[in-house]
Amino acid sequence: MTAAQAHRTIDALWRIESARIIAALTRLLRDVALAEELAQDALLAALEQWPRSGIPDNPGAWLMATAKHRAIDQLRRQRMLARKHEALGHELEMAQSDNDGRLEERADEAVGDDLLRLMFIACHPLLSTEARTALTLKLLAGLTTAEIARAFLVPEPTIAQRIVRAKRTLAAARVPFETLRPEQLRERLSSVMEVIYLVFNEGYSATGGEHWVRHSMCEEALRLGRVLAELAPRDAEAHGLVALMEIQASRLKARIGAGGEPILLMQQNRALWDRLLIQRGLIALARGEALGESRGPYLLQAAIAACHARAASPAETDWVLITALYDELARLTPSPVVELNRAVAVSMAYGPAAGLELTDRLAAQGVLRSYHLLPSVRGDLLARLGRYEEARGEFERAAALTHNTRECRLLRERAAACEDERDEEE
Amino acid sequence: MRVMVIVKATKDSEAGVLPSTEVLTEMGRFNEELIKAGVMLSGDGLRASSHGVRVRFGGGRSTVIDGPFTETKELIAGFWLWQVKSIDEAVEWIRRSPFRKGSEEIEIRPVLEAEDFGERLTPELRAQEAGQRARAAGKS
Numbered sequence: 001m002t003a004a005q006a007h008r009t010i011d012a013l014w015r016i017e018s019a020r021i022i023a024a025l026t027r028l029l030r031d032v033a034l035a036e037e038l039a040q041d042a043l044l045a046a047l048e049q050w051p052r053s054g055i056p057d058n059p060g061a062w063l064m065a066t067a068k069h070r071a072i073d074q075l076r077r078q079r080m081l082a083r084k085h086e087a088l089g090h091e092l093e094m095a096q097s098d099n100d101g102r103l104e105e106r107a108d109e110a111v112g113d114d115l116l117r118l119m120f121i122a123c124h125p126l127l128s129t130e131a132r133t134a135l136t137l138k139l140l141a142g143l144t145t146a147e148i149a150r151a152f153l154v155p156e157p158t159i160a161q162r163i164v165r166a167k168r169t170l171a172a173a174r175v176p177f178e179t180l181r182p183e184q185l186r187e188r189l190s191s192v193m194e195v196i197y198l199v200f201n202e203g204y205s206a207t208g209g210e211h212w213v214r215h216s217m218c219e220e221a222l223r224l225g226r227v228l229a230e231l232a233p234r235d236a237e238a239h240g241l242v243a244l245m246e247i248q249a250s251r252l253k254a255r256i257g258a259g260g261e262p263i264l265l266m267q268q269n270r271a272l273w274d275r276l277l278i279q280r281g282l283i284a285l286a287r288g289e290a291l292g293e294s295r296g297p298y299l300l301q302a303a304i305a306a307c308h309a310r311a312a313s314p315a316e317t318d319w320v321l322i323t324a325l326y327d328e329l330a331r332l333t334p335s336p337v338v339e340l341n342r343a344v345a346v347s348m349a350y351g352p353a354a355g356l357e358l359t360d361r362l363a364a365q366g367v368l369r370s371y372h373l374l375p376s377v378r379g380d381l382l383a384r385l386g387r388y389e390e391a392r393g394e395f396e397r398a399a400a401l402t403h404n405t406r407e408c409r410l411l412r413e414r415a416a417a418c419e420d421e422r423d424e425e426e
Numbered sequence: 427m428r429v430m431v432i433v434k435a436t437k438d439s440e441a442g443v444l445p446s447t448e449v450l451t452e453m454g455r456f457n458e459e460l461i462k463a464g465v466m467l468s469g470d471g472l473r474a475s476s477h478g479v480r481v482r483f484g485g486g487r488s489t490v491i492d493g494p495f496t497e498t499k500e501l502i503a504g505f506w507l508w509q510v511k512s513i514d515e516a517v518e519w520i521r522r523s524p525f526r527k528g529s530e531e532i533e534i535r536p537v538l539e540a541e542d543f544g545e546r547l548t549p550e551l552r553a554q555e556a557g558q559r560a561r562a563a564g565k566s
Contacts, residue, residue, distance in 0.1 A: 003554065008512075008514045009514060009517075009518065011512070011514060012511075013518055013519040014513060015511050015512075015515050016463070016515065016518055016519070058522075059518075060518075219509060222464065222509070223463075223464035223465070223509065224464070225464070225466030226461070227462065227464045228463060228465065230462045230464075231462075231501065237483035276467060276468060276507070280467065296437040
């Protein structure tokens with residue numbers, strides 16, 4: 001075996017095993033920073049030994065055992081230190097040997113719960129969203145600081161700093177590694193889901209030159225989401241999140257044109273949608289809905305995405321159902337963006353005039369003043385009503401608001417098209 | 427990246443010998459592990475080649491040949507689609523599969539992505555190719 005081969009194997013193993021090892025060590029040590037450090041130590045030991053001795057038969061178990069030994073050594077050292085300070089006698093030593101037995105035992109308990117608890121720690125509400133995201137990708141997806149930096153278009157030291165600070169915050173607050181009460185579980189799960197969906201959107205929204213690199217964030221998020229749904233199989237929203245991401249990811253190849261320009265859902269070539277991901281999404285949605293809870297925001301958004309995924313064309317879409325789902329979503333998480341999407345659905349189900357009325361209300365509230373999609377949608381609805389002059393004005397406004405140069409060009413083209421239509425009418 | 431993990435046929439699989447309960451249990455456990463890690467996208471086993479046919483083209487004609495086929499090593503008995511970070515990761519996963527105790531040969535191949543074709547695949551061709559794939563999968 002060459003050193004290069006050993007390195008490739010070890011990289012791959014780290015990807016598969018690191019989260020479980022760090023989680024198991026965190027349970028033993030109650031210190032996530034130290035757990036990660038010792039897990040890394042085990043990895044270094046492998047890098048040193050394997051090129052010479054060959055890769056062991058069960059390399060995953062080797063890494064886990066090596067890391068655990070280090071953790072137990074560490075605990076013994078800490079105890080010795082404590083004992084020296086307290087100068088306790090023979091009695092404690094008896095208790096000590098008994099404790100060691102239990103240590104080994106504790107080290108071998110099931111890892112599923114550990115992984116979920118590690119997710120809760122990495123996504124702790126004490127941490128900023130940015131810190132949670134970086135820590136989750138590092139500890140649970142096994143990404144390097146450099147990989148995270150590349151995906152988020154930030155310098156590597158910035159990410160490294162974020163991670164160091166996050167660990168310090170966790171240590172200072174003595175965040176426990178334990179099972180949560182049911183009433184806490186819901187809240188902490190949504191914190192994890194928020195981070196996962198944020199990572200997904202980081203990849204999904206990428207349209208720039210390196211967008212293929214950043215699309216890998218969608219894969220990371222999907223993977224974390226699938227892991228979470230297996231760890232919390234009775235949580236309907238976890239399945240909802242997976243369903244939403246699978247279905248959205250199915251459109252990745254269709255949503256960017258040959259020139260790199262973004263293509264909106266209605267204009268996408270549906271033949272480019274990934275059928276395998278759609279099927280997976282629909283299955284995840286059914287699993288979530290089968291749990292019979294009232295639907296949360298992820299399940300509702302997934303149900304909406306599923307309506308599109310099932311339809312062969314925009315015209316064949318069940319817009320009445322989508323409108324009803326948006327009504328439910330708006331009641332649950334009222335927001336101007338949901339309202340705007342609802343307006344689009346209403347316009348498809350009940351005609352552009354009904355949709356326009358809803359956007360009038362939004363425009364009057366002035367809440368989405370700097371959001372280019374409001375005038376963009378209004379322009380679309382006005383054009384469908386044949387009110388080209390007003391439509392042109394809205395598209396111009398939208399073009400001025402967007403920061404994306406390609407989108408800007410697209411909107412100016414639509415404005416120009418409206419002008420042509422108007423001129424033809426005159 | 428997406429990879430196809432191809433399980434080559436063996437004498438047993440070609441003879442239609444189905445795996446024992448023990449092997450099935452182990453395979454179930456392995457699949458469970460893949461699902462829990464978010465790696466497995468899909469997978470299936472195939473019937474022996476005696477149930478299959480080959481369609482051979484040449485000279486503008488097509489000939490249908492009924493199975494079974496010989497040269498076992500070139501036949502496949504099953505496949506998975508996995509989502510992994512690298513082909514090395516797929517190798518590490520297959521190393522812990524129940525096959526580690528057998529004598530099967532497994533081939534791992536990355537699925538070709540549209541961007542692999544570069545400019546050779548025009549947007550029109552891309553759409554056409556994907557359209558065919560969608561029809562083959564059946565519209566759901």
